[in-house]
Amino acid sequence: AAAGITLQGKVALVTGAGAGLGRAHALTLAKMGAKVVVNDLGVSHTGQGTSSRAADAVVAEIKAMGGEAVANYDSVEHGDKLVATALQAFGGIHIVVNNAGILRDKSFARMSDADWDLVYNIHLRGTYKVLKAAWPHMLKQQYGRIINTTSAVGIYGNFGQANYAAAKAGIIALSNSLAQEGGRKNILVNTIAPNAGTRMTATIMPPDMVEALKPEYISPLVGFLASEKCPATGQLFEVGSGWMAPVRWQRTQGVGFPINRALTPEAIAARWSDVTNFGRATFPTNAQESFGAVQANFDNKASSPSPPSSSDPEPVRL
Ligand code: NAI
Numbered sequence: 001a002a003a004g005i006t007l008q009g010k011v012a013l014v015t016g017a018g019a020g021l022g023r024a025h026a027l028t029l030a031k032m033g034a035k036v037v038v039n040d041l042g043v044s045h046t047g048q049g050t051s052s053r054a055a056d057a058v059v060a061e062i063k064a065m066g067g068e069a070v071a072n073y074d075s076v077e078h079g080d081k082l083v084a085t086a087l088q089a090f091g092g093i094h095i096v097v098n099n100a101g102i103l104r105d106k107s108f109a110r111m112s113d114a115d116w117d118l119v120y121n122i123h124l125r126g127t128y129k130v131l132k133a134a135w136p137h138m139l140k141q142q143y144g145r146i147i148n149t150t151s152a153v154g155i156y157g158n159f160g161q162a163n164y165a166a167a168k169a170g171i172i173a174l175s176n177s178l179a180q181e182g183g184r185k186n187i188l189v190n191t192i193a194p195n196a197g198t199r200m201t202a203t204i205m206p207p208d209m210v211e212a213l214k215p216e217y218i219s220p221l222v223g224f225l226a227s228e229k230c231p232a233t234g235q236l237f238e239v240g241s242g243w244m245a246p247v248r249w250q251r252t253q254g255v256g257f258p259i260n261r262a263l264t265p266e267a268i269a270a271r272w273s274d275v276t277n278f279g280r281a282t283f284p285t286n287a288q289e290s291f292g293a294v295q296a297n298f299d300n301k302a303s304s305p306s307p308p309s310s311s312d313p314e315p316v317r318l
Pocket residue numbers: 015016017018019020021022039040041042043044045047054074075076077099100101102122126149150151152193194195196197198199200201
């Protein structure tokens with residue numbers, strides 16, 4: 001086991017653990033002492049075909065190094081079946097790593113409803129279904145560690161990946177909400193946006209980049225976040241090639257316009273550089289904090305209801 005940090009006595013479920021990142025996560029958690037449910041539907045990277053081989057191979061790897069593991073071959077869309085496997089095989093569920101995923105890249109003009117629905121169903125709805133089934137057990141035992149998987153594409157968007165970006169962004173929002181619901185029950189929920197050389201990215205990356213981006217550089221963070229020592233919840237980490245960094249929202253100071261003067265597009269245009277100045281940014285961490293600045297403007301009354309002529313707003317310049 002890793003020095004001091006152990007998952008002894010814990011049961012972990014890793015989805016999509018038959019290949020790529022999921023396989024590396026499952027091996028890491030097993031090495032740290034967890035009993036692992038290795039879930040994998042055994043599909044291609046676009047979600048075609050099914051096979052039990054992927055999950056079986058990783059279970060065999062874990063057993064060969066003296067660990068405990070069991071396979072599950074259901075789609076994450078049936079999250080209750082994955083959790084049932086953990087309960088039946090190991091009598092509990094403490095750690096969930098939502099990792100399974102596929103791609104259906106198309107420019108938005110060419111994207112079909114089927115491309116949209118499949119990617120949504122596996123990424124966002126699959127993550128939801130697995131967590132929905134695990135959540136009552138975590139609440140009851142007042143312990144849970146959840147690591148969800150988004151992507152830089154879910155944070156920043158990307159050409160040709162509107163379906164994937166939207167589903168992955170939804171996973172961040174789901175994580176942040178569950179972090180707030182789970183906090184007092186010792187259920188910690190974090191999200192990773194990995195960069196890894198896997199079959200999913202091998203088609204677009206040169207071989208030396210695939211090597212520099214080994215999944216094994218990412219799984220130790222998952223192991224840390226899955227442990228009792230996890231110091232974080234509601235956090236989002238970009239991670240790859242041994243580098244990692246949390247990401248957060250930032251907001252400008254903003255501009256509060258007087259509520260007793262007519263607010264016009266021209267008045268906004270005149271203050272646009274102040275509205276968008278990130279110089280003294282703030283970092284709201286929840287919706288209540290976010291609302292504070294809005295609320296502070298409730299009483300923002302100018303002494304005279306019309307602006308002095310010297311500061312008359314400039315006309316919009318396009
Ligand atoms: P991969 O294609 O190597 O592995 C994904 C695994 O998920 C496969 O074994 C597949 O059979 C399984 N899977 C797919 N649909 C499933 C379903 N419905 N139920 C159960 N298992 C299913 O992909 P990779 O690269 O390891 O990706 C893992 C996760 O990381 C995905 O969520 C992906 O979107 C995310 N990610 C990966 C990045 C990378 O650079 N590789 C970048 C950003 C995010």
